[in-house]
Amino acid sequence: MxxxxxxxxxxxxxxxxxxxxxxxxxxxxxxxxxxxxxxxxxxxxxxxxxxxxxxxxxxxxxxxxxxxxxxxxxxxxxxxxxxxxxxxxxxxxxxxxxxxxxxxxxxxxxxxxxxxxxxxxxxxxxxxxxxxxxxxxxxxxxxxxxxxxxxxxxxxxxxxxxxxxxxxxxxxxxxxxxxxxxxxxxxxxxxxxxxxxxxxxxxxxxxxxxxxxxxxxxxxxxxxPEVPIVSPYNENIGDFAKFEVDFLSKKITLINSGRQEHHNYFKFLQLYSRYSDRMVFESVDHEANSLFETLTNSGSPTLKEIDLYIQRREKMNNLSLALRSIISNYPMYKTFK
Known part of the structure; x- marks a missing residue:
């Protein structure tokens, strides 16, 4: 993406x-x-x-x-x-x-x-x-x-x-x-x-x-693929990938916030189903809690610092798009300013 x-x-x-x-x-x-x-x-x-x-x-x-x-x-x-x-x-x-x-x-x-x-x-x-x-x-x-x-x-x-x-x-x-x-x-x-x-x-x-x-x-x-379709050579498709999290069912849901070509891309790669897998939730949840623990131990980070931390890990650590999208749903995130 x-x-x-x-x-x-x-x-x-x-x-x-x-x-x-x-x-x-x-x-x-x-x-x-x-x-x-x-x-x-x-x-x-x-x-x-x-x-x-x-x-x-x-x-x-x-x-x-x-x-x-x-x-x-x-x-x-x-x-x-x-x-x-x-x-x-x-x-x-x-x-x-x-x-x-x-x-x-x-x-x-x-x-x-x-x-x-x-x-x-x-x-x-x-x-x-x-x-x-x-x-x-x-x-x-x-x-x-x-x-x-x-x-x-x-x-x-x-x-x-x-x-x-x-x-x-x-x-x-x-x-x-x-x-x-x-x-x-x-x-x-x-x-x-x-x-x-x-x-x-x-x-x-x-x-x-x-x-x-x-x-x-x-x-x-x-x-x-169904058309119209975009590829990673066209644009940053991840900008049109939004994620919702359900902590009770331990499930992350990928939502298309873009156009038909973005939906066709997510469908083509089977990303709707792949992101709904329980292990994706567990992985993102682990990263979120590790992030809070790391940043809290180093001081009192601001929301901007948390967001910058996630941005710095993007393209080098997996599932950073999902992490960025759902991090604000965590109760601990809301304690920072």
Missing amino acids: WKVENSTNTQYLIKFESEIILPFFNMISDVVIEIEQGEIILPLEKTDIWKYTEHFRKASVDQKNLFTYIMQKTVSGEKLQDLFYSIVVTFDSSYVEQIYLLYKQQNKEILDGNYDIPQIQVDDIFKSIFVIYYYNTFFADDYVWMTLAGETYNRKEFHRNFKLENKMAVCPYCDVDTAVAGSNNNVEHFLPKSKYPLIAMNPLNLLSSCYACNKADEGKGDRI
Whole structure:
């Protein structure tokens, strides 16, 4: 629910786009057009036909070595060049252009901050390229990143960059869990890669989140959100999260004080139900009582000092949004001025 930035990781992923994704599209287009114009006769005998494209011939030595490497990368017994071959012998130039334009359109919408994107089915071959090869495999491939950026880059570095840039130790989606340990982090797709594969490598569709937010039974899973929707890249959604506490039933209730897009966000992440869990109350109640004890032992704090104390813990301690919202309901809070 915290507004975040991702400029450091964006630099890496934009490099990936310019050096791998776009040239790959261009090489596909070159071959498909040459087939349609009769310059290449089917059936093709060489699966490395991509080496004869104009884009490959004009590439630098490092770029040629990189493309030779990724094209020969094998996942589940299949090389990327096999998928390239399948595309150029299966689809015509109009379909390839359609996929390319869809890629450009969806990624532009995300970079412009619009997440109300309809799902459009793409062929499984393109889905495999973007999800299995680009995201699952090349995201953490040392050779790829040494060639592109001169250094290694992987999911661990993504998390580190994200946390340091945002000065954050909690999950930006929910504020329920901490995300200090790398083992409690996912590189999470706001719009799921299974439904939107063409934006699987878009830096503003990726966040460092806790595991619960990524799970179908607790968080968003791979569901498509209802629209309109906002993401933590749009605004500080927590500003529209208000909380009520019932001390008798030991329950905290999340209430949307914003617009429909905020309600859809809370529903998408299942935050209404997650905040109503008894353990959330126990955790916030413990923090509230510890706060009063700490501040009382150090003197007679004012209400302003209590509020400042809570603000200083935000983004570094979990459940601070809920704590800030319900603290004034405690009888002890009312004894301070």
